[in-house]
Amino acid sequence: MPAISIDTFFACSLMVILVLSAMAGTSKLLSPYINNAIDQDSAERYKEVSKYLLLNSGNPPNWGQNPAAMPETFGLAKTSADSPYELDVDKISRLNSENLYTLNYAQIFTALKMPDVSFRIEIKPIFEVSISPTATFNGTTETTYEFEILTEKHGMLVQADVKGYVIAESYLEATFVHASNGRISLNITLPNDVNGPALFAVLAKASCDSKVVSFGVCAFTHNSVEPEPKGTFLRLSPLNYVLNASFIYSEIALSSAYALTYGYNSTLTQTASNNQSATYDIPRFLDSSPQILVVAGRNSTAFFTEWTTYPQVPLQMGANFATSATLSNIFAYTYIITIDSALYECTFWFGGPED
Amino acid sequence: MRQNMGQIRIIEAFLAVFIIFSSFAVSANLTITQNKTKPNDLASVGLQALMKLDSDGSLGMCVDDGNWSALRDALNLALPAGVSFNLTVYSAQMQQINTAVISNGAFSSQDVAFVEYICTSRSSMFRCYIIHLYLTVAA
Numbered sequence: 001m002p003a004i005s006i007d008t009f010f011a012c013s014l015m016v017i018l019v020l021s022a023m024a025g026t027s028k029l030l031s032p033y034i035n036n037a038i039d040q041d042s043a044e045r046y047k048e049v050s051k052y053l054l055l056n057s058g059n060p061p062n063w064g065q066n067p068a069a070m071p072e073t074f075g076l077a078k079t080s081a082d083s084p085y086e087l088d089v090d091k092i093s094r095l096n097s098e099n100l101y102t103l104n105y106a107q108i109f110t111a112l113k114m115p116d117v118s119f120r121i122e123i124k125p126i127f128e129v130s131i132s133p134t135a136t137f138n139g140t141t142e143t144t145y146e147f148e149i150l151t152e153k154h155g156m157l158v159q160a161d162v163k164g165y166v167i168a169e170s171y172l173e174a175t176f177v178h179a180s181n182g183r184i185s186l187n188i189t190l191p192n193d194v195n196g197p198a199l200f201a202v203l204a205k206a207s208c209d210s211k212v213v214s215f216g217v218c219a220f221t222h223n224s225v226e227p228e229p230k231g232t233f234l235r236l237s238p239l240n241y242v243l244n245a246s247f248i249y250s251e252i253a254l255s256s257a258y259a260l261t262y263g264y265n266s267t268l269t270q271t272a273s274n275n276q277s278a279t280y281d282i283p284r285f286l287d288s289s290p291q292i293l294v295v296a297g298r299n300s301t302a303f304f305t306e307w308t309t310y311p312q313v314p315l316q317m318g319a320n321f322a323t324s325a326t327l328s329n330i331f332a333y334t335y336i337i338t339i340d341s342a343l344y345e346c347t348f349w350f351g352g353p354e355d
Numbered sequence: 356m357r358q359n360m361g362q363i364r365i366i367e368a369f370l371a372v373f374i375i376f377s378s379f380a381v382s383a384n385l386t387i388t389q390n391k392t393k394p395n396d397l398a399s400v401g402l403q404a405l406m407k408l409d410s411d412g413s414l415g416m417c418v419d420d421g422n423w424s425a426l427r428d429a430l431n432l433a434l435p436a437g438v439s440f441n442l443t444v445y446s447a448q449m450q451q452i453n454t455a456v457i458s459n460g461a462f463s464s465q466d467v468a469f470v471e472y473i474c475t476s477r478s479s480m481f482r483c484y485i486i487h488l489y490l491t492v493a494a
Contacts, residue, residue: 003361010368018375047396083410085403126432154436159428208428209413334400334435336407343407343433 046331046350049117054085054335054346058111064090065240067101074111086338087346089311090239092123096312100237100244105318120318120349123311123337125290127153127160129204129216134185144189145220150182151204157182160204160214164188165260167294168222169195169303172258174265179207196222199305201292203262211343213262213289217307224303233299236308238291243268243280245295245306254278254297259310261289268293282310288341311339321349397438397468397490404433405472405488412477418444418484419476423455430488431459439463439493445485452484464491 058075060066065088078088093099095108109118128151135146151160164175164186171194178184190198199219206212219227235246245254257268257280264287268280282291291310298304321330331350336343408414408429417426430440442457468490476482 003364007361007364010365014368014371017372021375047399083406085407153432156431158432206428206432208425208432209408211407211411211413212429212432333396336404336433338407338410341411 042329043331046117046348047333049114049119049350050333050335050348053121053348054087054337057081057088058091064088064092064094067239070103070107071111073113074108083338085335089340092315092339093238093310093312095121095123095317096315097317098231098235098237098308099239099312100235100246101239108318118319118351120316120321122314122316122347122349123344124314125214126212126336126343126345127151127158127204127206127214129202129214131200131202131216131218133218133220139192142189142191143222144187145200145222147186147188147200147218149180149184149186149202149204149216151180151206151214152182158204159207161207162186162202162204163262164203165201165258165265165292166190166198167201167258167296167305168198169296170256171198172256172265172267180204190222192223194223195303196220196224197227197303197305198222198224199227199294199307201260201294201307203260203289203292205262205289209343211288211338211341213342215290215292215309217292219305228304230306232306233297233304234295234306236293236295236306238282238293238308238310238312241282241284242271243282243293243295243310244277245280246277247275249299250275251300252297254295256297257293257295259283259285260292260294261285261287263287263289288343290340290342313339313344318349319351321351395468397492398470400435400438401440401468401470401488401490402472404430405470405474405486408433409472409474414486415474415476415482415484416478418452418474419478419482421454423453423457427457427459430457434490437493439491441489443487445487447483447485449485460493462489462491463493467491 053076055077056075057077057079058071059073060069061079063069063071076087076091078086094101094103096102130150132148133145134148137144149162151158159182160180162178162180162184166173166188168190188200197219199217201217203213203215233248233252237244259266259268259282264285266283270278270280272279292307293310294305294307296305332347334347337346434440439460439462440458444452446452470488472486474484474486
């Protein structure tokens with residue numbers, strides 16, 4: 001075959017491919033603009049789905065409390081809730097992958113009974129608390145640590161009342177409440193005969209509304225090696241006001257456990273234990289605050305602390321739209337929700353197959 | 356000579372196909388972001404925020420105390436980032452009560468959502484307040 005024919009064949013093929021690809025690409029890029037009416041229907045539908053999930057308790061209504069129960073229909077509302085958008089503390093905790101009794105996305109997707117809807121849910125406190133160690137002052141009998149605490153929402157400082165708890169081996173101390181304009185320095189003093197690593201837990205209540213509470217936790221070195229990351233020694237799973245602490249290593253021996261809220265704190269009572277796990281009763285505080293649950297113990301010879309919150313937030317679960325390679329539309333809806341009389345922010349992202 | 360030219364054109368064609376397809380592969384991963392917020396959605400968000408703030412009577416308490424800065428801060432926390440609001444509190448006789456502006460910035464959009472909310476005081480004397488909340492998405 002002469003070279004000119006091959007040239008022509010390739011040139012024609014290239015043109016055809018180019019034109020077809022351009023048509024496909026253009027229609028794909030323009031489809032969200034062309035299908036505006038369809039989008040509006042989808043937006044309305046997804047909005048109603050998000051409301052349904054927050055206003056209905058699902059079936060069985062108490063599927064959150066029972067670790068063995070799987071929801072036949074999915075809903076997050078508290079059974080016999082006092083107000084709309086009040087969610088069940090256990091149903092929320094079971095969405096967190098850290099929980100032993102977590103539901104995976106496939107189970108939720110099946111219970112939702114909408115095969116053409118994929119979604120992602122995020123629940124978090126309304127503002128963030130960040131703790132950073134700034135200085136250490138060593139004394140002969142005690143050591144003072146200075147921390148900077150920031151309370152902010154999207155970079156905007158939030159006025160809050162801040163309360164801290166320090167936990168080390170056989171040691172629990174609560175700080176006074178400090179008024180913060182969004183940035184505050186707190187000093188913590190620990191006796192040198194106390195063993196660490198220590199844990200500094202902070203609860204912050206917004207000055208403008210006592211229902212808006214957030215938290216932050218920072219582990220730091222004190223008479224010890226560097227603290228290990230969260231979840232190294234125990235998997236903590238609060239459910240139905242019982243805390244299950246599953247051991248990651250067999251040589252673990254637990255010493256104490258605490259429940260901390262903004263207004264109250266309590267030592268937890270161990271109700272059962274074996275060589276793989278231990279359980280504690282969680283008190284029902286009348287406080288608009290998440291509970292920070294701390295369990296302390298020893299792995300062989302090293303002291304450790306592990307913590308979680310009840311409800312187990314912040315959490316994100318569901319389909320990951322960030323890495324989606326498709327050009328389908330994503331719809332987001334944000335709500336203010338109540339869990340155990342404290343306010344949180346809940347965001348749904350919805351997407352589905354392109355029409 | 357002619358054969359060599361043919362080979363070069365084939366290589367050119369392959370290169371062109373490779374470049375075009377790689378550009379499509381890259382552009383397919385670019386998600387179109389259209390941040391559309393309808394006034395109805397904003398009104399729904401605003402109403403829900405007011406309801407939640409009022410669930411323990413703190414909204415009425417702020418009005419009773421004339422604590423307008425707390426009301427502004429609470430709305431700033433409860434509303435999503437990027438939403439501008441302007442709130443006015445009226446008495447049952449539709450007389451403006453708030454003595455300070457309760458807002459987080461000037462409105463820069465024509466699409467303004469409106470929410471009317473009625474709240475009551477939980478103090479010993481019964482009072483009824485009418486709250487008008489205007490919302491828009493900040494530019």
